[in-house]
Amino acid sequence: MLEFSIGFILSFIIAFLAYKKNSLNKSGFIAATFLGTLIYYFGGFYFSFIMISFFLSSSILTKFKNPNKKSLDNINAKGANRDFIQVFANGSVGLIFVFLYYTYKNPVFLLAYATSFAEANADTWASEIGVLSKKDPISILTGKPLKKGMSGGVSFLGTLSSFLGSTFIGVILFFTYYRLYPLAENKILYSILCVFIGFIGCLIDSILGASMQAQYYCEELDTITEKSYYKNKPNKLIKGIAIINNDTVNILSNIIASLIAIALYNIIFLL
Template sequence: MLNFTIGLIYSSLISFAAYKKSSLNISGFLAAIALGTAIYFFGGLWFFNIMIAFFVSSSLLTKFKGINKKYLDKLNEKDGRRDYIQVFVNGGIGLVLALLYYIYNNPIFLLAYAVSFGVATSDTWASEVGVLSKDKPLSILTLKPIEKGMSGGISTLGTTFAFLGSAFISLIFFISYIVLYNDIKQGLTYSSLCLILGFIGSIIDSILGASIQAQYYCEEIECFTEKKVYKNKPNRLVKGFSVINNDVVNFVSNLMATLMVFLLC
């Protein structure tokens, strides 16, 4: 019961601060409290710290040079305030893994949990910083220039921060593993795997974004977009499948990278 109470207090305070800073809308605020409380209850402090490392760093980068990202409003399906779907897309797999760790007390679930948030952090850092690149991104499949902010694009800046985001989570994981298990050698092995799979997850995300994610063309503003509708008028689907949006791509890429932990270990 103590872990539940501590998790509820911490999650409420951090989520409220994020809501006031417009990093979460009201549904995202409530979902973040529920997710954070459950993760703290099942996994304890270090599971919670990994989640918070992702959430706080990603929220700060979303706000970083926000004035230079205003043009993304016409391209992206959602704005910078995360809703409940985005909260659970990024943290739902981690919640399941925290539950499995609670039941079996096996460090493999801690590793998989860290990889899940490594993928989310890698992808978010790449997206939020990559759009600030002076050069146009290239499609990861065709290597042809595409519009900044569209899914499936890669740039040197974005790829660098994808790697750094995964490295950041792998470092937090390494510290967590040493505190919990006092095994430096195994911790280094697992944290290296966390770094690699977190980065791979962001690459998978880009590939799925460039291939099967829905992209539309808006006649009114004469540009490609991820929005189905603009000013109550449907946009024309030009690529991918209408049922696959950015949330689906994020979830699938996260799941694929996380499952690799169990295949490799």
């Protein structure tokens, strides 16, 4: 019970501070406390540190130059204060893999866990920094210009930020792997896998966003948006699948990236 208590206290404090800073709403605060408690219980400090690093860096960047992002409020379905769905979309895959690591003590699940957060971090850094680019993004599928903030758009600044976001988690994984497996000889390769697969996962996120995510036309605002409703009035679906929103895309790309990590781990280290 000691690990559970420590995990709860640590997660509660961090989530509460994020709630007070409007990085989380009430449901997000509860979900983050729940998720953080279980991750600490199953994985201990080092697994929690990877998750906390993602959460803190992403929250800081979400608030960075926030006034410059106000124009995106009519496009993005959700704002800067994350709800429970956003929390689980970015953290539930990691929870599954930390439980598998707790059960089997196989380092492949540490890699999959870290990769899930590397992908989420890459996506968040790309979104939060990329929208500050002076140039409009282009569609990752067609190369045509897109509005800033629309899913599926890529820019040089956003792509670079994505890679740096994944690298940030990869560096933390390096030290985590060193602490848990000090005699292992593949620490650098292990971390490089995390970095590049996390980055690739972010590109997959953009592809899914461009091809499958729902986009709507808001007649009252005369704009394309990811919001299905405006002032309780339904917007017209013009692209994608109605049930696939940004949260769905996030968790799908997170799962895909983690499974790629497992597959490559088995190919490189076990064959």
